Amino acid sequence: xxxxxxxxxxxxxxxxxxxxxxxxxxxxxxxxxxxxxxxxxxxxxxxxxxxxxxxxxxxxxxxxxxxxxxxxxxxxxxxxxxxxxxxxxxxxxxxxxxxxxxxxxxxxxxxxxxxxxxxxxxxxxxxxxxxxxxxxxxxxxxxxx
Amino acid sequence: xxxxxxxxxxxxxxxxxxxxxxxxxxxxxxxxxxxxxxxxxxxxxxxxxxxxxxxxxxxxxxxxxxxxxxxxxxxxxxxxxxxxxxxxxxxxxxxxxxxxxxxxxxxxxxxxxxxxxxxxxxxxxxxxxxxxxxxxxx
Numbered sequence: 001x002x003x004x005x006x007x008x009x010x011x012x013x014x015x016x017x018x019x020x021x022x023x024x025x026x027x028x029x030x031x032x033x034x035x036x037x038x039x040x041x042x043x044x045x046x047x048x049x050x051x052x053x054x055x056x057x058x059x060x061x062x063x064x065x066x067x068x069x070x071x072x073x074x075x076x077x078x079x080x081x082x083x084x085x086x087x088x089x090x091x092x093x094x095x096x097x098x099x100x101x102x103x104x105x106x107x108x109x110x111x112x113x114x115x116x117x118x119x120x121x122x123x124x125x126x127x128x129x130x131x132x133x134x135x136x137x138x139x140x141x142x143x144x145x
Numbered sequence: 146x147x148x149x150x151x152x153x154x155x156x157x158x159x160x161x162x163x164x165x166x167x168x169x170x171x172x173x174x175x176x177x178x179x180x181x182x183x184x185x186x187x188x189x190x191x192x193x194x195x196x197x198x199x200x201x202x203x204x205x206x207x208x209x210x211x212x213x214x215x216x217x218x219x220x221x222x223x224x225x226x227x228x229x230x231x232x233x234x235x236x237x238x239x240x241x242x243x244x245x246x247x248x249x250x251x252x253x254x255x256x257x258x259x260x261x262x263x264x265x266x267x268x269x270x271x272x273x274x275x276x277x278x279x280x281x282x283x
Contacts, residue, residue, distance in 0.1 A: 023176075030176035031207030032163055034215045052221040055214070055279070056207040063178055080193070084202040086276075088227030094220070137227070 002117040002142050003076045004110045011072075011105045014064045016128070021097040024051045031056065050097035058089055062123045062136040065105035069121065075107075077119070077142060085118060085139035092132050100128040108137070115144035146218050149258055149283035152250050158262065159212035159248040164241040165200050165234065173204040187238065200234040200242065205273060209246050209266045213279055216248065224259070224282045229275035234268045244268055251278060258283045 025038045031054050036042045043051050069075050095101070108120040123136040147158070170184050179201055182189045190198045206228050214220045236242045244266055251263035264277035 027176045030169075030173040031204065031211060032169075033211050033220075036218070037214060037220055046219050046221070048221065052219065054207060054220055055210045055223040055226045056203060059203050060177060084230050086227065086229040087203065087206060089225070091224045 001076050001078065002110055002119055003074060004112075006069075006072075006075045006107045006119075007110045009074075009107045011065060011068045013102050013104045014061075014068070016100045016102050017061055017064065019053065019057075019095060019097050019099045019101065021051055024053050024057070024097045027057050027060070028054050048094070048096055053095045053097070055089060056087075057095065058123075058125055058134050058136050059087070061101050061103050061125050062105075062121075062138060065103045065123045066121065066138070069105065069107070077140075081143045083141045083143065085141040086137075087139075088137040090135045090137070092134065095125075095133060099133070101133065102126050103136075117142040117144070147216065149253075149260065152253060152260055154250050154253060156250045157247060158250060159216040159246075161212040161215075161246050163208050163244040163246070165204070165208075165236050165244060166241045167198070167236060167238060169204070170198070170200060170236060173201055173207075177201070177203060179203065196233065197235040197237070200236050202230040205230075205234055205244065205266060206277075208244060209264050209274060209277060210279055212246050213248050213262050213264070213281065217281055222282050223279050225280040226278075228264075228277040230273075231275040232268070232271050232273040234273055242268055244273075254280075 028038050103123050103125045105123045108122045111118045120139045125134045127133050247265045248262050252261040260281045262279045266274045
């Protein structure tokens with residue numbers, strides 16, 4: 001079950017997340033990134049002030065916003081029935097270690113299909129200057145009873 | 146760093162094999178904060194009707210872009226990356242699940258100087274991601 005009325009609902013801005021250099025390295029290692037992507041002087045040789053995060057790193061920020069939805073009694077999403085349907089990240093600029101990020105999630109759509117519900121979330125991620133850095137788009141499939 | 150002008154649609158630009166073990170799942174759980182128990186507990190995976198402990202979809206997605214990152218040498222040039230999760234990757238308690246990723250040029254946007262790289266990620270001869278596409282800015 002998902003409450004269809006949450007379509008269009010905008011959740012509050014999350015508190016700021018500081019992207020740590022060692023967290024970037026830990027994440028890069030976990031997704032089996034090449035060693036050079038964890039090397040500071042390599043990043044600096046490309047003109048970056050610090051390490052660039054792996055392309056899927058914003059999932060960590062998205063998660064903070066998603067927690068708000070999953071704990072929202074109005075949304076009525078049963079997490080134990082949730083399967084990840086699709087995921088996309090659209091960047092305005094690379095995310096670099098040292099960035100302080102906040103996010104704001106909107107429920108883009110709630111659809112039902114063959115007894116399942118498909119909920120699409122758009123999470124906008126902003127930097128400390130309040131500029132949009134990345135949009136994370138995620139669809140969760142909530143399996144019917 | 147490859148040059149945009151030399152790319153042709155259909156070029157295979159990267160190919161890589163990866164081994165996912167239970168250790169990989171624990172490491173990814175810690176790094177990402179996704180501690181869903183179906184990714185490390187056989188009893189719970191079984192209880193909810195899964196064929197076994199599954200890799201996080203986001204781990205498969207995160208790994209699948211790495212051959213592209215290595216090819217361009219800069220994760221910051223991946224400006225758009227999306228996938229659909231179509232099949233689960235079952236990770237055994239012993240041994241590993243073998244993934245193969247092939248990255249092919251799918252489209253070229255001459256005006257924006259961007260290349261679309263299409264990813265084919267296979268596990269046990271099935272593709273596990275659908276419409277896996279990344280746009281690389283040159």
